[in-house]
Amino acid sequence: MSGGVVENLIDELTKLPGIGRKSAQRLAFFIMGMSDEDALPIAHAIMELKEKARFCKECFNITDEDVCSLCRDPGRNREKICVVEEPSNLIVIENTKIYKGLYHVLLGALSPVDGITPDRLRIGELVERVKKQNVSEVIIATNPNTKGETTAQYIFQELKPLGVKISRIAYGLPIGGDIEFADEVTLSKSLEGRNEM
DSSP: OOSHHHHHHHHHHTTSTTOOHHHHHHHHHHHHHSOHHHHHHHHHHHHHHHHHOEEOTTTOOEESSSSOHHHHOTTSEEEEEEEESSHHHHHHHHHTTOOOEEEEEOSSOOBGGGTBOGGGTTHHHHHHHHHHTTOOEEEEOOOSSHHHHHHHHHHHHHHGGGTOEEEEOOOOOOTTOOGGGSOHHHHHHHHHTOOOO
């Protein structure tokens, strides 16, 4: 197949994360088979997202207002801030329905090799929030990989002089997992983060 509207859609869909050529082809043909009534709302939702979405002025979550609904919610614990790398991480934590504090989205993780230095992230804004607001704890929930650990350590060093409690999410074995299949790093983190029974 060369050129044409279907090939163009396939090419565009492969630009999405996790979508390879075969998945893009399946999606393109599925979309082609949809009725206009079903396909147009998808196109409209994409355009509306691109037109209206922006970053919250407080936490840098994605919103269609100046300040997101989480930051405006009077029921949130304003003394706690959970720091995440991306808005998608915030959604996952929020879906647990356990955490009731505020968030701060860094919009990435430190990676000097890739040119992502502290000034490219929202770390300065986090430090200012902690200075200006009555924050008792900052929970660092960056990913448990090299970039996430480097970012967590950098944030810790920046916040330590402010005297705020700084905690890191625990790592460990997944529920239902077997110890024999765990790698050494996961198992060591599980032992380090153990809780008293």
